[in-house]
Amino acid sequence: MFPKDNEYDLVIVGAGLSGLCAAVAAQEKNLHTLVIEKGRSLGGDGNYVEGAMGVDSYLQKQENINIDPVELLQDELQYSHYEASAPHLKKYIDDSGNTIDWLHQLGVKFAKVGKQGKSWPTIHTFEGGGHAAIKVLLSHLQENNLVEIVTSLSAQKLLKNNGHISGLIVMDEATGEEREIKANNIILATGGYVDNPALVKRHINFTSRLMSVSDGKSTGDGMQLAWQVGADQYRMGAIQYGGGAIYDKTRPPFVYMASQLAVAATQEAILWVNERGERFVNEDVNDNMCHAGDAILTQARVFSILDQSTIDHLANVGLYKEIGNSPVSPDKLDNLKDEISGYLKQHVKFLTQADSVNELATKLNLPELKDTIEHYNDLVQKGQDTDFGKAKEYLTPLEQGPYYAVELGVGMACALGGLKVDNQNQVLNSHGYPVPGLFAIGNDAAGMLVGDTYAVTLPGSTAGYAAFSGRNAVKSIN
Structure with a gap:
């Protein structure tokens, strides 16, 4: 017309x-x-x-x-x-x-x-x-x-x-x-x-x-x-990066914009590792979503690591940190467990579950993951991130299986x-x-x-x- x-x-x-x-x-x-x-x-x-x-x-x-x-x-x-x-x-x-x-x-x-x-x-x-x-x-x-x-x-x-x-x-x-x-x-x-x-x-x-x-x-x-x-x-x-985002080659990225798993993996400052299973940044960088995007893109692949205790805490108790750059801003992620269960039933490529750290490392070919998590838990125990300087209140241990890895890409808003x-x-x-x-x-x-x-x-x-x-x-x- x-x-x-x-x-x-x-x-x-x-x-x-x-x-x-x-x-x-x-x-x-x-x-x-x-x-x-x-x-x-x-x-x-x-x-x-x-x-x-x-x-x-x-x-x-x-x-x-x-x-x-x-x-x-x-x-x-x-x-x-x-x-x-x-x-x-x-x-x-x-x-x-x-x-x-x-x-x-x-x-x-x-x-x-x-x-x-x-x-x-x-x-x-x-x-x-x-x-x-x-x-x-x-x-x-x-x-x-x-x-x-x-x-x-x-x-x-x-x-x-x-x-x-x-x-x-x-x-x-x-x-x-x-x-x-x-x-x-x-x-x-x-x-x-x-x-x-x-x-x-x-x-x-x-x-x-x-x-x-x-x-x-x-x-x-x-x-x-x-x-x-x-x-x-x-x-x-x-580019206005949206920080980390669920990396799924099969579906458009906006599908996950309101996902609570995306919030847990990108906003909660727990542990990010690269294609070798090595930690490479202070995860609290996500307070500046563009800096977070830049950091993720320095690595060939990036995974956000969670364990069952962090899942339980986010779902039942509340957030570890206030969400600064996300369309999802609840007090707790009360749908997180159902989302994970649903994704696992769909056999999505971006989410991997394993009973142990060794099994997770084997599934994703992350040879340094076991040492990385042991070292990270030691930093948590000491209460000081002497590697990258993450604030003490965001140092969260990963000690209870099952363990989860969420592969991250970077969303571009504009x-x-x-x-x-x-x-x-x-x-x-x-x-x-x-x-x-x-x-x-x-x-x-x-x-x-x-x-x-x-x-x-x-x-x-x-x-x-x-x-x-x-x-x-x-x-x-x-």
Whole structure:
């Protein structure tokens, strides 16, 4: 299906969180707007985000949470090794509280605000999850006919006239038929490139154990459209790793996002070993999920080792440590034993059970596992991790069979960057000047905020930036 009209004030390519925030902002400015979405559903990865970053929001004021924005800016610049754009990051931080308040005024409900792992207390958790926030935005867009949304319609080519964006070619995904749409302003909101294996392989140290947990539509469309009209290729390679994840070659990784076994294996800081059965890191690294992902990828294979006493404790008593980076945040893993039983009956490849450490080592060909566990238990007994420095309270012994090994890969939630933008989110060329009429928002432009690692220290930053950048781009459109 094609749009009703042939000409618009603004065309937004992509109907995820950033695109829908831009659409609501455009509606508030009375701009005749078209939103095109190549898929059949709306909201993109925005349906799955936990919350949005904000500083000095209404909720933080209620909770007496005070953050010095200059201190925060300096901390994030240091975290990025000053590869982040200081002016752009500053504008985002300074307007982030106002962005949260705007979402709240629209009707988006926030359950709480606080930290996630070892971080700044900036994540405003969506009540009902990201899907609920998307639903609120869509309800506002249905109030009048200023904004038209068309699904199964993709952008094929951007058009220019005398150096200025003049429109684009769109294609009906069902029929392959193309049509030209005129517009002097186009916003690219296509979600980055995490679902484009070729681009991911080109810009990071790719292995088969990297698994996208995106919606499958973030294939780098926006950046590739922009590059064709002279945009600068900028700051790629920052992947938002979800830390460790169950490594199953037979099923999509999102199947295990709410798995309690995944929580036990990745979040509870017990014992990780490599393909030889050697411990290689402080397992509490998972407080920074991107650092955890990096650590796992230094090894050829990684297994999380559990024993029956740790399973019993997690299921019946409670967690060893608060879960900082997981969609599952219960007091205890009360379904863990049933999950393990079910997986074993299915004979899944990622889970191995054995009555003894020796048997587990033999099954998985982990020659150093027995010595590793004996040495680790000795560290636990002494109450000090003299190898890697894990906190004493997370030193948990492994002494009671059966023993379990869960093979881990690394989940990728999103890939940031590809386009350089100015403080109005206008796309820049290689000389640092705007491509007139072209804007990029959300993950397509979020490389401006990071270095080579996603800013886990600033939780909610991608969703917060999606909302901020969507509004920010529209502000400069007349």
